Amino acid sequence: MKLDDIDRATLRVLQRKGRISNAELADLVNLSASACHRRVQRLEKEGFIKEYVALLSPRKIGVPTTVFVEITLSAQADEVLDNFEKAVARIPDVLECHLMAGTADYILKVVAEDTDDFARIHRRYLTRLPGVAQMQSSFALRTVFKTTALPI
Secondary structure, three states, rough: OOOOHHHHHHHHHHHHOOOOOOOHHHHHOOOOOHHHHHHHHHHHHHHOOOOOOOOOHHHOOOOOOOEEEEEOOOOHHHHHHHHHHHHOOOOOEEEEEOOOOOOEEEEEEEEEOOHHHHHHEEEEEEEEOOOOOEEEEEEOOOOOOOOOOOOO
């Protein structure tokens, strides 16, 4: 399915205002409410809209510290990669895990209350991940820019 200009406009609005009413969305993209509703349903069905979520404030939730952890594995065999990926997916404090090309095999995005809490996460979870040869952690001092909206 190809996206047209109205699809793109619809997706841009929904990425930033996921709770917008169908009537408001229809007005913004110049469609009738029923046509807008059908279009959004089609975008959901075709997989362009994956899910709807609430984005929470890490500070209000109590996890204002972001740590990026670079991990190098001891081997690149499928079994080693699979075991690592299954284990890291079970760590509640890891928000993202990316398989990388470059010096690190994986980069994790971890949230914590503070440095002491990260030390707990490191001891309890990260040091127990299978196949890890080396790990390097970098603390974010401040988030300059952050978005979940993809360029459309």
